[in-house]
Amino acid sequence: MATMSNNLITQLNWRYATKAFDPSAKISDQKLNTILEALRLTPSSYGLEPWAFIVVKDQEIKNRLMTASYGQMQVAQASHVIVLAVRTDVNDQFVDNFTSTKEQAAGMPAGTLAAYNGMIKGSINSLTAEQNIQWHKKQAYIALGFAMAACALEEVxxxxxxxxxxxxxxxxxxxxxxxxxSAVVLPIGIRSAEDKMAMVPKSRRTDVIITK
Ligand SMILES: Cc1cc2nc3c(=O)[nH]c(=O)nc-3n(C[C@H](O)[C@H](O)[C@H](O)COP(=O)(O)O)c2cc1C
Incomplete structure (x- = not known):
């Protein structure tokens, strides 16, 4: 019987960066919801969740996004296009809302997380606005990884x-x-039978694991 970890590796071999989707094939709400839940469950530094995930299914908007993607057709052909975006308003007020919401959710007295609050503000205030956005974009790439793995397991x-x-x-x-x-984009759907990239064997370096 295949173990869960074997299943993961099988599915990571199954996936590939799909260049041509079948434009008439739509993914089910159930699979879409699983992928969106994997995005929502992504961990982030301090737990700030400095992001939002925009799910585009409207064809006219997908066409415009395709033009803004140097004409990459997979954006127009995909069943859904997920745009992973980061917040530009992670400031002191955001951190205050963040820690007070956490306190309330856990039934803690107000101010319990004061030291944590100060530590987070210390981090964000030591960076410029642009550096903060770059930091949040690193978190968005973790979400990208979670979403791609979820897609692979769902055969999307x-x-x-x-x-x-x-x-x-x-x-x-x-x-x-x-x-x-916007930070990074993930069109999702069903591969076209015509996609030549599907025939290319998976290629990865063998010298990237260093054991000490
Ligand atoms: C962060 C990131 C950005 C990428 N950008 C593009 C892109 O704009 N267009 C594209 O066709 N492929 C893009 N790729 C796909 C990579 O070329 C592809 O994942 C890589 O060659 C490995 O192949 P595989 O994903 O099929 O295993 C991107 C991949 C990553 C991880």
Missing amino acids: DSCPMEGFDASQFDDILGLKELNLT
Whole structure:
């Protein structure tokens, strides 16, 4: 019987960066919800969850995002396009809301997390606004990994993408008004039978594990 870990490795071999999706194939709500739940469960530094995940299924919006992705067709053809965005408003007030929400949820007296609150503010205030966004983007890439693994286990195809114009994405999706900016993109769907990339054998270096 296949063990869970064997299953994971089998599915990580099954997945590949899908260049051509079947535009008529839509993924089920059940699979989509599993992938979105994996995104939501992603851990982040201090638990700040400095992100939002925009799920685009509207064809007209996907077409515009495709144009803003240097014409990469997988964006228009995918069943759904997930845009992993990070917050631009992680400031002292955000941290105060964050720790008070945690205190309330755990039934702790107000101020219990004061030291934690101060530590987080120390981190964010030691960085410029741009450095904070870069830090949050690192967290978004963890979410990208969780989502790709969830897709693989659900047999949903995906293509991680950095090849897009973030400011155009932000305009198309109205992200600035939401204090968000696009970090990385994941079109998901079902591979086209025509996708030549599906035939390419998985290729990985064998010298990347260093044991001491
Ligand atoms: C962060 C990231 C960004 C990527 N950006 C693109 C992209 O814009 N367009 C594309 O076709 N593939 C993109 N790729 C796919 C990689 O080329 C692909 O994952 C890599 O060659 C390994 O192949 P595999 O995913 O099929 O195993 C990206 C992958 C990652 C992880």
